[in-house]
Amino acid sequence: MRDQAEKLRDQLRDFSQITYGRTLAVISGKGGVGKSNFSLNFSICLSQKGYSVLLFDMDIGMGNIDILMGNSSDKNIVDFFQKGMSLEEIITKGPENVSFISGATGLSFIFQMTDHQFLRFQEEFQKVLEKYDYIIFDMGAGISQESSKFIRCVDDIITITTPEPTSIMDGYSIIKYITSLKKDIPFFLVCNRVQNEKEGKETITRLQNAIRKFLQKEITPLGYIPDNRLVSKAVSRQIPFLLFSPQSDVSLAIEDITLRYVDRSTEGNLSIRKNNFLGRLKNIFARK
Structure with missing residues (x-):
């Protein structure tokens, strides 16, 4: 009896010490703002800092993470549901030890799962959450009911x-919509393709003030990224710009943004947590 009680205490102790990866979605109100390029280089920078990273391409039908990194994958999330592969089997290694999953039409599958499929997904994804420090979802531009x-x-x-004024308005609109569904979710802001420091700061301040005034919500600025032609050159050569030109202003900006995010995401030991992501997903799935 004593052995059984001791074994149970050991199991509970082990469970309490489990760390789960931090999940984050990278979004934009419109296409063409460099969202996927940011997600990729941000992921690489996190990996270079010693964190284990999984990048999940959720841009349905238009995923391009593998193209940007020059490392195509013949497996995607659909193979998990239709061919019975494990999540480990569909994960591909990218540059700088970044792991990634090609999304294809994966998002619709996630919300069309049977109870059995969801249970399997939950079990598999928990293993992923225990293995990686950060799980980054590169979402499609705009927003849909499923996303x-x-x-x-x-x-x-x-x-x-x-x-661009249209990009600022679209960014505000998507934040407004998500906030109407879940007000307490933390938002971070990055302004891409700025001509100079003044333009970057003014854009961030404008959006911050609008969100504070009309949504009564604070959004945390992470910084801005300069407009640089070498980004297009890196895309053409299918090399992430952080690796194409590590000392360029865009690469240094990504590094600064990454460090700011890590500082905020680990405040108060936030990386050690209960598995809230799967819990929230389970609640939404139960209400289908």
């Missing part, structure tokens, strides 16, 4: 915008 369900489950959201 909004998924976005509401993550720990953090990084919104990408540019100084």
